[in-house]
Amino acid sequence: QVRLVQVGAEVKKPGASVRVPCKASGYTSNTYAITWVRQAPGQGLEWLGWISANNGHTDYAQSLQGRITMTIDRFTSTAYMDLGSLRADDTAVYYCASFVRGGAFAVWGQGTVVTVSS
Amino acid sequence: DIVMTQSPDSLAVSLGERATISCKSSQSVSYSSNKKNYIAWYQQKPGQPPKLLIDWASARESGVPDRFSGSGSGTDFSLSISTLQAEDVAIYYCQQYFNTPPTFGGGTRVEI
Numbered sequence: 001q002v003r004l005v006q007v008g009a010e011v012k013k014p015g016a017s018v019r020v021p022c023k024a025s026g027y028t029s030n031t032y033a034i035t036w037v038r039q040a041p042g043q044g045l046e047w048l049g050w051i052s053a054n055n056g057h058t059d060y061a062q063s064l065q066g067r068i069t070m071t072i073d074r075f076t077s078t079a080y081m082d083l084g085s086l087r088a089d090d091t092a093v094y095y096c097a098s099f100v101r102g103g104a105f106a107v108w109g110q111g112t113v114v115t116v117s118s
Numbered sequence: 119d120i121v122m123t124q125s126p127d128s129l130a131v132s133l134g135e136r137a138t139i140s141c142k143s144s145q146s147v148s149y150s151s152n153k154k155n156y157i158a159w160y161q162q163k164p165g166q167p168p169k170l171l172i173d174w175a176s177a178r179e180s181g182v183p184d185r186f187s188g189s190g191s192g193t194d195f196s197l198s199i200s201t202l203q204a205e206d207v208a209i210y211y212c213q214q215y216f217n218t219p220p221t222f223g224g225g226t227r228v229e230i
Contacts, residue, residue, distance in 0.1 A: 035220075037168075045160075045168065045211060045222040061219055095167050104158035104215055106179070108167035 002026035004096050006109035012116050017084040020112045022096030024077045030054040032100050034079040038092040086116045120144050120214050124223035137199040139226045141212035146192050156216035159188055159197045163208045
C-alpha cells in the first residue's frame with residue numbers, strides 16, 4: 001500500500017527558509033511523481049509544483065519561481081520541498097501527494113504546518 | 119491558467135437527500151483523441167488532507183461509496199451525492215489536470 005508520511009510543524013521567521021520532507025513507501029518502481037500543494041488557513045488548495053521520481057524533472061508554480069526547489073532522495077524515497085525568503089503569507093499546511101503520469105493526485109500525506117511569524 | 123469555478127460555495131442538505139455540486143472550467147479539459155475528461159473531485163474533512171474521490175470526471179476510486187458520482191464533459195462537470203450521510207459533511211474540490219499548472223476550484227462546503 002502506497003503511503004506518504006509527513007511529520008511535524010515548523011515555525012520560521014520572515015526571510016528564512018524551510019525544508020519540508022515527505023517519505024514515500026509502497027512504491028515498487030519510480031514511475032510516479034510527487035506534487036506539493038499548500039492550504040493557507042481557511043483557504044483553498046494551491047498547487048506549488050511537482051518532481052518526477054524517475055528522472056528528477058521539476059515544474060514549479062510561476063508565482064514561486066526562484067523561491068522554491070523540489071528534490072528527491074531516491075535512496076530513502078524521500079521528497080523535499082524547500083521554500084526560501086519566507087513571508088507571512090507563506091503560512092499554510094503544506095501537503096505532498098503522489099500521482100502517475102497524467103493522473104490525479106491519488107495519495108496524500110497528512111501535511112506539515114509551516115508558520116511564518118516574527 | 120485554467121480557471122475552475124465551483125458553485126455553490128456552500129450547500130445545506132437534509133440527511134438522505136441529494137447534493138449536487140457544479141464545476142466549470144474556463145476552457146475544455148477533454149481530449150478528443152482519448153475521450154478522457156481530466157477532472158478530479160476531492161473530499162476534505164476538517165484537519166485532514168484532501169481525499170481523491172473521483173478521477174477522469176466519473177471514475178470512482180476504490181472504496182468510495184457508490185452514492186458519489188461524477189459526470190460532465192468539455193467545460194461543465196458535476197459531483198452528486200445521491201443520499202447524503204452524516205459522514206459526507208466536508209468541503210469538496212474539483213481539479214483539472216489537463217494542463218500545467220493543475221488548478222482547483224474554490225471548494226463547496228456541504229452541511230446537514
